[in-house]
Amino acid sequence: MTIAELEKPLDPASWNIQTSMPKLTALTMSAELEELAERRPELVVLTADLASSNGLDSFQRRFPDRFINTGIAEQNMMSIAAGLAASGHIAYVSTFASFASLLCAEQVRTDLAYTRQKVRILSHHAGISMGFYGTSHHAVEDIAITRAMGHMTVVSACDGNAIRGLIRSTIDIDGPVYIRIGRGAEKPVYDAVPDFTHGRFRTLRDGRDATIIATGIGVKAALDAADILADSAPRLSVRVLDAAYIKPIDADAIRAAARETGAILTVEEHNPHGGLGGAVAEILAEGGIAVRFARHALPDEYALVAPPTHLYRHYGLTGDGVATALRTLIGR
Amino acid sequence: MDNAILPRNRAADPRMLEKKADWIRLETIRLVEIAKSGHYSSVFSCAEMFAALYYHTLRLKPADPRWPDRDRFLLGKGHAAIGQYPILAELGYFPEDWLDTYTRLGSPLGDHPDMNKVPGCDFSSGSIGHNLSVGVGMALAARLQQRDFLTWVMIGDGELAEGQVWEAAMAAGHYGLSNLIGIVDANGMGLDGNTEDVMNIEPIAAKFESFGWSTNEIDGHDMQAVLAAFDRAQQSDRPHMIVARTKKGKGVGFMETTPYWHLGFLGPADKAVAVAEIQERLDA
Missing domain, CATH: 3.40.50.920 (Rossmann fold)
Structure with a gap:
């Protein structure tokens, strides 16, 4: 069923997670990863039952063989990504920032940072951007946690173009990268994808x-x-x-x-x-x-x-x- | 060191493999002597399987430890690495004199294995419960890259209490990873006593089968049974789990009956008794 068909019976005032995605224009991960995947065959993408929330279902449709959904098992996802990276892949894992940084802190530290794997953590809905979903879904400790991990690069995107620029600028870093991302409704700061320089504001x-x-x-x-x-x-x-x-x-x-x-x-x-x-x-x-x-x-x-x-x-x-x-x- | 590939399932005399297992026990005792602390009995329970894997089953290339087509071996129960290091040295992954530095300042060889320091170690471990998931990732990578390497993951029965093991088991079943083989070294004991008393994880094989794995259950000290199980595991069309019933401390009489040698140190008199018992079998 297409999104258009899913939308059809809905009252214009109605929305669901599928039909709301196009409104989150700053969640640009999938577009960027789809472009990169064309020329980087080693690139794989993982998520834990959130493809409809982070927009990676688009990547899944285009590269079904290179998309792995682990179900709601984030720690398993991090360690699977470690195994993929240790076998030559660049693995992009994506989940809510609270789960990536807190629930999976040990897998990220021990399986990704200590072992220096090329895993990039697309940590979306960071900060308090989950609003009324509450503290379990807020991530206000993640910079402190990931910054304290050896070999870890920590970057933070202010808008959709910044997400794309940071994914590009970190793709070849030897070691894991924590990419802090908002909820996708951020107002634009950059009118084009900026060139980020490693370690520079x-x-x-x-x-x-x-x-x-x-x-x-x-x-x-x-x-x-x-x-x-x-x-x-x-x-x-x-x-x-x-x-x-x-x-x-x-x-x-x-x-x-x-x-x-x-x-x-x-x-x-x-x-x-x-x-x-x-x-x-x-x-x-x-x-x-x-x-x-x-x-x-x-x-x-x-x-x-x-x-x-x-x-x-x-x-x-x-x-x-x-x-x-x-x-x-x-x-x- | 030549560039030879050690082929998978190469010919090996079972009696020779049994002697390798006892040699691993002796080397473990020798290395614990350096650290003054070590996991004797955790190695003793899986020594036969270490010997069979490295001297018979795994496809390896010691001169090129990161060779993409090698079979992977992940030691989820990383505290048994002390039994793995002498094998890797003997196979030529690193100089044998590295063993003499075991746990000393700056040594590549710690109680738990570090993949970036120990040639031949396919993934670091230490925090129990992660490596079956890592193995799922490697098995997925083999499939994506259309390579035929196998990924073996040895975990402990105490490790099965970790929830992540079951996340990995579910994923392996879901993805139908016939190139993933697990071994549970079911020695029946953790640090605090019998596994079944501390946290009962039985029936192990039935649990894995319910997650879509094929399984078989063997005496992990019976070399013929180990070899047969390793052979069968490679034929499965699903992820396969070998539940190896073993004895913690196997091979040294006074260690076999108690969990307390999970971590310890043998004083000179006890060490002499243990070494003599193992040496007697080697000389037989």
Whole structure:
């Protein structure tokens, strides 16, 4: 049955998981992997009964032999991917970020990181983007967990083009890659697929008065904040960096931001401990760099339930919220 | 070292394989002496199967440990690696003097095997319950790449308490992986006592059959039975599980009756008794 046929009997107000997928335009994994798979025969894709949620059912239709659905057995999926990678494949595993980073932490550490396998973890619906589904489906510890794993590369996509760019830029890394992805409804930051450089932030806007180093949905909020701060009194000129690479981190860009703008605010959809803010603070502290610095993250507690956009507003992960946090940091 | 391929199911005298098993026991005792701690009895229960796999069954190329067409052997019960290392050294995967560094600072050889440090180790292990899943991945890779290598995974009966084993069993049955062969070294004991008392996992074979595997149950110390089971496993049109009934500590009388030699150290007097008992069989 085609999607069109599935849609037919529905009231226009109705939706289901199949018919809603086209609305999640920022879930670009399948499109990118389908392109790569054409010229990379070693590429295989795994998911754990979430192909309809992450859009990989499209890859499945095009490359059925190279698509493996393990059923709802995420730990098994990670270890199977390890076996595939140890036999010459590049394996992309995909599941909710909470399952990838928490349920499977041990398989990821022991079977992928320790053994240095070419497995790429497409960790979607990260942060609190699952909204009212609640804490079991939120992943606000995943950056801290994966960052602490040896051999692990940690990247974070702020929109659909960034997902594609990060999949491309990490395909040949020797070792596992944790690719942090949102829910697919992110507003675009990039109007084309960006070229990411390993271990480098991307400068989205230059500025003199402060720097916002943001990742994930925080990037769009930071850009909106920069607009707000440029247009309201006192006017501020704010540098915005997309921390697409969290590990390895762009120490040069952090040091330059401190030196040239004198204030750094990190923005992330994560627990304040061990995330992007922690990683930036490590570079500053180890460099003996005195700079006004604050982490704008979620509180160290479990989020309320609400639609995701309501949660972002509540926790200040919006242009207004970030602008307020920056004014608080620099006192003007 | 020549570039020879050791073919699958090569001719081997069962009596020679039995002696290899006892040699593995002696080497285990020797290496535990270096570490002052080790898993004697976990090796002793599977020594005959180690000998049969490496000196008869597996298709190997010691000069090229990552040769894509080699048969894979994954040791889910990674704490028995101490019995695997002497074999790999003797087959030429690495110099025999590496054995003398066992567990010492910087040695490639730890209590659990590391695939990136130990040539001939097909996957790292240590956390019980993962390697059957890894084996599923390797068997899927063989199918995707249209290679005929077989993937063997040895797990313990205590390991069967781990839920991931059953996720892997379900997947292997679902995908119909006839190129995957499991061995349960069912020595009946974990660290805290008899498996059936700590967490009963019987009936093992019936469980795997219900997941779509073929199975057979053997005395894992009877070399003829081991060889016959290994042969039969390779003929199956489904994933195959060999349930090998074994004795933890087999081959040293005072170790056979208790779980407490799962981890330990033999003082000089006890070591002499154990070595003499094994040596007597080797000399017979």
